[in-house]
Amino acid sequence: MSKKVSEKRYKVTFLPENKSIYIFKGETIFDASMNAGIFLNSECGGVGTCGRCKVLLKSGQVEKVQSELLSSEDKERGYVLACQTYPKSDLVIEVPVIEIEEAVIQEGLLAEDILKLEITEKVLAGIKRLDIRDVKILPRVVKKLITVEAPLIGRSSSDKYRLEIALKQQLGLEDCFIPLEILKKISDVLRKGNWMITVTVDEISKDLIDIEPGNTTEESYGLAIDVGTTTVVVYLVNLNNGKILTSASEYNKQIRAGEDVISRIVYSLKGAGLEVLQGLIVETINELIVEVCKRTSVNPEKIHSIVCAGNTIMTHFLHGVSPKYLREEPYVPVANIFSPVSSKEIFLEHTPKAVVRSAPSVASYVGGDISAGLLISKVAEQEKLTLFLDMGTNGELVIGNSQWMVSTSCSAGPAFEGGGVKDGMRAIKGAIEAVKINPKTLKSSIKVIGGLKPKGICGSAMIDLLGQLYITGIINRKGKFNTDLNSPYVVIDKANPYYIIAKAEETATKKDIVISEVDLDNLIRAKGAVYAGITTLLEEVGLTKDNLEQIFIAGGFGHFINVRNAIIIGMLPDLPEEIFTFLGNTSVAGAHLALINRDKWKEMEKISRNITYIELFNNNKFYERYVASLFLPYTHIEEFPSVKKMLIERGLFIQE
Amino acid sequence: MSKKVSEKRYKVTFLPENKSIYIFKGETIFDASMNAGIFLNSECGGVGTCGRCKVLLKSGQVEKVQSELLSSEDKERGYVLACQTYPKSDLVIEVPVIEIEEAVIQEGLLAEDILKLEITEKVLAGIKRLDIRDVKILPRVVKKLITVEAPLIGRSSSDKYRLEIALKQQLGLEDCFIPLEILKKISDVLRKGNWMITVTVDEISKDLIDIEPGNTTEESYGLAIDVGTTTVVVYLVNLNNGKILTSASEYNKQIRAGEDVISRIVYSLKGAGLEVLQGLIVETINELIVEVCKRTSVNPEKIHSIVCAGNTIMTHFLHGVSPKYLREEPYVPVANIFSPVSSKEIFLEHTPKAVVRSAPSVASYVGGDISAGLLISKVAEQEKLTLFLDMGTNGELVIGNSQWMVSTSCSAGPAFEGGGVKDGMRAIKGAIEAVKINPKTLKSSIKVIGGLKPKGICGSAMIDLLGQLYITGIINRKGKFNTDLNSPYVVIDKANPYYIIAKAEETATKKDIVISEVDLDNLIRAKGAVYAGITTLLEEVGLTKDNLEQIFIAGGFGHFINVRNAIIIGMLPDLPEEIFTFLGNTSVAGAHLALINRDKWKEMEKISRNITYIELFNNNKFYERYVASLFLPYTHIEEFPSVKKMLIERGLFIQE
C-alpha cells in the first residue's frame, strides 16, 4: 500500500473465477484485488500479520516479502501472501475456494491450529454438523430490479403510486408499506435511475426497506451477530450467496458494568443504568461493524438485514428494554420474542437501512443464542437423546431429540471466557488454548492461537489446566495447592498460591502467565454449576447421564475443548468420549443460517416455542448438586469411574 | 386567578350535568371548573376578554366584574362570565350546551357577529350542511380497558405474551404490533395498574399506540388540522364524544419563505430550504397545539390521533417530502396518499403518542383540503349539479354531483387571506369583515370581528371593498382610481392612490386603514384566476355557468362573504343568489369528521379517488379567460347582466 505506484501495469488472472484485472507496478495483489471486487480472505486487512490471504501462484514472476505465516510446505507448493506480493509480470493466481463450511470452521475450529497434544481426535468429529452448504440462499431481505412507468402529461399520477403499481405487477407485492424515509427520495431515485431502480424488500413483512437508482442487486449484505454476555461476534455475510466475507469479535463493553447478567441487571436499575448498558453493547457492535466493513470495503449502508442471537437479558439490553423483573420471582421477561426493529431504533448508527431481528428466547434464562444453536446443530431432528450445552457466561442446557426438548440454565459465570481469572482472555490470537503438564517436571507445554508468544489463557486451556493440575497432583480435589511440592512452577504464596504456565521471558507481556488458587476457585464454581445443571435437569425428566446418547457442546472456550480434561474436572459427565461433539460458537452460526434462509428463521421460531423450560432457581436438588460439584471431579468419585481409575493409576487416589 | 384564595368554600352545582364542586372563596367559577374537569368554553383562557365563558346563574349570590362582552339582554337573563365571577354562597349554574354543530358554526360563521348590513341573508342558509350531530362517534383510535393475567411461578411467560393474549381474547386483536417504545414500559405499566390497563389501539392498522396503567379511557383526544398555505387552524376534539373543545388558528409561518405555493417550492430547492419549510409549518402547528391544550388543560400526551387536511404541496412540506417535480411538467407529486406517520417522524413534539394522518389529495393541485371539504359538504351525495369552490391561497374547484366529479385548481394567491394587501389580515378579532360605502359621502360603514377597533381588513371585507369602490364609482373597471373625486377618503397619490376605510383615530393601530391601487390589483388578479378557473372547467366538461344548480363556497375569507359583492367584482358567476352557500372552513370541518368517524375517513379516501383532474397550466383557454377577468366584473359585461343593470341604474355604465 505504501509503495509508490507506477504507470506500468500487469494483467493478473484469478482462478477459479477466471477474472482478470490490471495491477499497477507497486501495488500488491491484495490491494488490487480489493479494488477490483475480488474477495481475498483477510483478518489483518492486508498488513501482513494474519496469513489469511494466501493464494497459489500458478504462473508469472513476483517480488515478495518473506513471511513466517506460510508453512514451508505452503511455500514449496507455491503459495504466497497476496498482501506481501508485487507482480513483476502478468500472473495467473488461484484463490483457495472459501466454502461457507470452511468459513464457519474458522470461527468454530481451525484444524491446522491444533497441536499434536494427546487429545482425543474425536472432539473434532462433530464439526460436520455445522455444514450449511446445502442450505438454499433465501434471505428474508432481498434486492430486486424493477422498472417504474414514467409520468406523462395527463397521466401525472404520483411517483409513489407508479412505484406501488410496479411493485405489485413485477413483484406481486400488494399494499407494500413505504416508510417516510423512502418517500422522501422516491422522486429523485426514479429519475436518477431513469425509471429503473433496485428495491430492497422484506419478503415476510412486505416492507420496502430501500430503493436505489439503477441495478445494485449485487450489493446486498447482512450481519449475523452473537450478542454474548462476555464476547460479541459479528459475521459479515454476502446475502446473494450466503458466504461469510469476514468475522470479528470483541469483549462486550458491558463487562465494565458487571461480569454476569445478574450484576448487570442490578446496574441497570440505578439511574440511567439501562441506557448506559444499551449504549455499551451498541458501541461494541458498532465498532465491530466498522471493522468488518473496513476490512472488506463493504459500504455499511448496503447492509440490509441483521440477525442477533443473545441470551434473554442481552436481548433486553440491546433493545433498551429493562429486564428488571427477571431478577425477582417469578422471573418474568418483558418479551421472549422481540419484533424486528430498525437499526436507528437501537442506535446502530452505521447501518441505517438494516432491519434487526433477534433470535427468540425460549424462556427467561434460555435465550435466542440457544434457539440459534439448536437450529444449526439440528437437535430437534435427532433420533438420539441429545444434551445440548452452551457454555457461555450463562450456562444453558437443553436435553431432548425430535420428540421433545426440555431446557434450563445455570449461571456458570464468565470464567471460561476469561472473566474472573487474572490472566484469562478470550480465544483470540495470543491466547493459550491448550495446556499439557509434564507429570515429572511439572512444566507446561502450551499451544498459543496464531503461534505467537502467549498473552493469557482462554477457556479451553483453563479446562486443561484445572484437569492437568489435578491429575499431576499439583492441586487437590478442593482446588488447593499441594504445599509440599518443590517446583519452580508452583509458588506457594500464603495468601494466594499460584502455578506458572509460562515464564516472563516466553510471554508477550513479559510477565509470568499464572493461575492462582483464587482463579481455580472461580473455575471450579463455574464447572460445578454446569455439572449440577446437567444432572438436575436429567433428574427432572426422570433420566440419568447414562441415558444420554450424544452431547453437543457449544460456547466460547476457544477452538476446541479437551473432553478428557473436562471430564477429569467434573464439568462434563463421565461418558465415552465418542459421544461428545464440540460445535464452537453455535449462536453466531445459527444466526448466520437464519440470516441467509428465511425458512430457517421460522424453524428457529418453532424450535423456541417447543421447548419446556425448567426453573433451577430455588431448586433444592440443584443446590445440593452444586455444592457437591465444588470438588474435583465431584464429592462422590463413583460418579466418575474413569477419573477414579486414572487417579488410582497415577497413585493420586485417596479414599476419603 | 390572582385573588388570594381563602379556606372558605362554596358548593357550586353545574347543570345540565348536575356535577358539584367546591370552590374556595376567591376562586372564579371558571378556574375551579377547569380544575374539576368541567369544560367551559373559552378563547382567552379566563382573562376576561373573549366573552365565551358565559354561564347562566340559576341561584346563589356572586361577586362579579362588570364586562362589556355580555349583551344587556344576556345580563337581564342572568348570564355571567364564569372567569369574572366569584361565588358568595352556594350556587347553581347552567352551562350552555355546546353542540358539535354549534362549535363548527363558531369557526365557520358566528351568527351574532353579523351586522345588519344589506347582505342577502341567504348566504347563511348553507351552514346546516355542516351538521354532524348524527355522525356516529367511531374514531380510528380508541381506548379500551383490559385485564392482563398476572404471572406465577412456573407460568412465567413474558409480559408481552400475556398482553398479547389479553388483546386477542378481550379485543379480538391478533398479531397486534407492539412498538419498541411500548415494549419498554409494558412491565411497569402492568404492575402499576395491578394488571388492569388502558390500551390505545388503532382500529384500522391494529397497531397498539399506547398503554397506561388503570382506567384512562375518559382521556382520549384528537386534533383536526387545516394546514393552509396562509392559515393553519387546529381543533382539539374529545374522541369520546366527538366534541370540539376549542380551536385556534394562526398564520402559517412559512409565509416568511413565500406567499404562494410556487414561491415556496422555489424556496425549498435552495440549500436546506425543504427542512426550513417543514420546520416552519411544524412550528406553527406545535404552537397551536400548545395553545389549545393550555386553554383546556388537556395533556397533549393524551392526544392519540391527528387528522391534517392541506393542499398537496403543504402535505409534502409537512412530511418533509420535496414537492419539486410539482413545479415542472408533467407536475408529478411524490404522493397523493401519505401513509400515517408518528408525530415524532414529522417533529410534532408535544404529542408523542399521536398518529398523524393526512387527507388524501385528488391530484397535484387539488389537495386533501378538498377531499375533506367534499366529505363534509356531501358534494358526492348531491342530485343537483354543484360547484364546490375552495378559495384558499390556491383556488381549488370541483364540479359534479353523485354521478361524477371533475376538479381543477387556479392560483388565486394569498390576497383574500390578507397576503399582498398592505392592511390585509386574517379573519380574527380586530379584522374588518364587512364594508359598505355610502354612495353619497363615500364614507365606509364597517363591521369588525369582536366589535373592537379595527386593525386591518380580512378577505370578506376585501370583496366588499372591491365591489363597493366599483359600484360607487371610486374606481373604474380596471381597478384604477377616479382622479376627479374630491373626497377626504380618496387620496390621489400619484404613485399609488388609495382609499381610506377607517381613519387613524378610529383604529386600533392609530393609523389609517387603507386600500391602494396596488392592493386592488392583487385582488383583481386573485378574483380573475377564480373566475377563469370556474368557467374554463365548465367548458372542459361541455357546460356553462347556467347549468350550475348550486354553488358551495369554502375558504378562509372570514365568517361569511357577501355574494352580491362577489358577483359585482366578477369573482363568482352572475347567478341567482339563492344557489350560493357559504360553508366556511370545510377543510378543518372535514378533517374533524374524518377524525371522529373512521368510516368517514374511508369515504373521504373514496371521494379523492373518484375525481377526475383537469390541468389548467398551459391551458390557453384558461389564460384567455384570466386576462379577460382582469376587469370589473369582466371584459364582456354581457356575462354579468345583473351587474350591468346595477351600473346602468347608478349611471355608471359606460359602453366601451
Ligand code: FES
Ligand atoms: S491479509 Fe493478513 S497477511 Fe495478508
Ligand code: FES
Ligand atoms: S374565558 Fe374568555 S371571557 Fe371568560
